[in-house]
Amino acid sequence: MAAAPDLISNQPDAVLGTIVSLLPTKDGCRTQVLSRRWRHIWRSAPLNLAAGRRGWNGRLPDYNISKILSSHLGPFRRIHIIGIDPLWYRTRWDVINESGDTRVDSWVGSWDIVAGLEVLDLCYSYHGEVLPPSVFRLAPALRVASFTRCRLPANLAVDFPCLERLSLYSVTLTEEALRAVLSGCPALKSLLLEKNVGFECLRISSPTLRSIGFYYSRALKAQELVIHDAPILDRLLLLDLDYGCPPFRTTIRLVHAPKLKILGWVSKSMSQLHLGTTVFQNMIAASLTTIMPAVKVLALEYVGPDLDPVLDILSGSEGLRRTFPSGHVCLSPNPKFGFVAEAIAMREGLALANRMGCTNVEAESDSMDIVHACMGEEAWWG
Numbered sequence: 234m235a236a237a238p239d240l241i242s243n244q245p246d247a248v249l250g251t252i253v254s255l256l257p258t259k260d261g262c263r264t265q266v267l268s269r270r271w272r273h274i275w276r277s278a279p280l281n282l283a284a285g286r287r288g289w290n291g292r293l294p295d296y297n298i299s300k301i302l303s304s305h306l307g308p309f310r311r312i313h314i315i316g317i318d319p320l321w322y323r324t325r326w327d328v329i330n331e332s333g334d335t336r337v338d339s340w341v342g343s344w345d346i347v348a349g350l351e352v353l354d355l356c357y358s359y360h361g362e363v364l365p366p367s368v369f370r371l372a373p374a375l376r377v378a379s380f381t382r383c384r385l386p387a388n389l390a391v392d393f394p395c396l397e398r399l400s401l402y403s404v405t406l407t408e409e410a411l412r413a414v415l416s417g418c419p420a421l422k423s424l425l426l427e428k429n430v431g432f433e434c435l436r437i438s439s440p441t442l443r444s445i446g447f448y449y450s451r452a453l454k455a456q457e458l459v460i461h462d463a464p465i466l467d468r469l470l471l472l473d474l475d476y477g478c479p480p481f482r483t484t485i486r487l488v489h490a491p492k493l494k495i496l497g498w499v500s501k502s503m504s505q506l507h508l509g510t511t512v513f514q515n516m517i518a519a520s521l522t523t524i525m526p527a528v529k530v531l532a533l534e535y536v537g538p539d540l541d542p543v544l545d546i547l548s549g550s551e552g553l554r555r556t557f558p559s560g561h562v563c564l565s566p567n568p569k570f571g572f573v574a575e576a577i578a579m580r581e582g583l584a585l586a587n588r589m590g591c592t593n594v595e596a597e598s599d600s601m602d603i604v605h606a607c608m609g610e611e612a613w614w615g
Contacts (some may be wrong), residue, residue, distance in 0.1 A: 237288075239266025242270045250278030250307065258293070258301075259282050277307040285315040295336055302340055311352035312341060319362040333386055342367035349374050356381035360403055366390070369417070384431075385410045392415025399425040403450075405431040415439050426458075427472070438462040448472040449483045449503075455482040468495035471503065497532025 236283075241249075251480070253275050254260045257285040261278070264271050283303060284293040290453055298314060312548055320334070337355060341347060342365060351374050354475040355364070361381040373393040379391065379400040389410050396418045415421065434457040437445065442463050451455045460466065471485060486507040487493070499506060499513075 246277070247275065249274045254279040254281050262301075267507065273306075276305055279308050279310045280305050281311040282309075283311075284582075285313075299336075299339060302346060308348065308349040309346045311354075312346075312350065313352070314340070314355040315354070315356040317355065317357045317362070319357055319359050319605055331363055331387070333367070335365070336472040337590055338365040338367050347372040348374070351375060352377045354379045355382050355383070356402075360384075360405070360517040369393070372396075380404055385414075389413040393418045397421060397568045400427070401429055402427045404429045407432055408435055411437070435458060436458065436461050440464060443467045444470070446470040446472055447485075448563065456482070457486065459486040459488065460490050461488045463490045464492065466493055469493060470495070471498050471500075492527050495525050495530040495532075496528055496529070499531070499533050511539045 241252075249271070253264055256264070258281070261275050261281075264275050268465070280301075281599070282298070284298050302309075317334075322347040341350075341353065347370070350372055353368075353372070353375060354377075355368070363384045363386055364380065368388045369386075369389060369391045369449060370396075373394060375393050375396050377398045378396055383401040384405040385407075385523075391414050397420055398420065399414070399421060401506070402425075415437065419441065423446075424437075424439075424442055424443040425446040426435070426574075427446070428450040430450050438461045440462075443465055445463075446466060447458050447461070460469065469485075469487070469490070472608075483503040484505040484507070485503055487509065492586070504514070505534070523536075561594070
């Protein structure tokens, strides 16, 4: 009886290459042993290198990464290298090469690799190593980049003309370095700054940014984020809610963001919030002179049943009061208080939002008792 034809192997090289490029790196490499027909496919297919994943130490050794990159004959599309051990960690010498990590330079420093690269993710297991300047040279196709637990080189020059999304996690950077990054990314739409150090104040001016996420670092005594000029910024996500922890000296200043529609979380964990000339000190309005005409979604974290700070902030959001059908407020009480107090505060918050004309209101809670209480289903509601 004749064997069934191998319909997959009969496909053109371009089709097989696309299939292999979608496999995990180790599985794609193993296709070379299937038959002579498959031997050259993986080396010539678009490479999506995934060397390790977050939270897992089973990363490919450095020499394997170097071998894969140096021997690959096809184009490079995505490179994710997670869990890179700093050289000082291996040698136990607290000596850092200020000119940059030579391993990373050999991995992504050549034109053959970056010419068609679309996604780059470099994540160190420990902080301290300096990224080589070659990482930031011209990458004409790069759209997404992420750097974790590293330092940016001195006299930074960036040339990412098509980059749209950039994430910096636990990166040591200065205001000058961030300015160089923004000037070298003329198409940048989304910027995430999470637990970065090396600065006291970051000023952002960008004609293309639509979304900014900011998570302050507790390693510093004070941090300030200034949105100086962002004419099309749509959302500012302040990701710094740490329940039960004392407030840190974090200041947020919005100087010019006329199209901002989504703002939050606004909480007591930030010491000051400046909206134009309006100043909130620990969510309490010290002055109230500026409105936010475009804001449609406002996320507030409040503590206890006192809703005066919430009312102060809502009174400064003209868009929330004028646009009744679309005005959206998300109220999240602090969970360290009892659920009765939480339900009372949430009920009053819902009533307040309705009085302000916001008919689309989201109330969050981890307790079904609270949810039922807010719906008026519990006798102790009062």
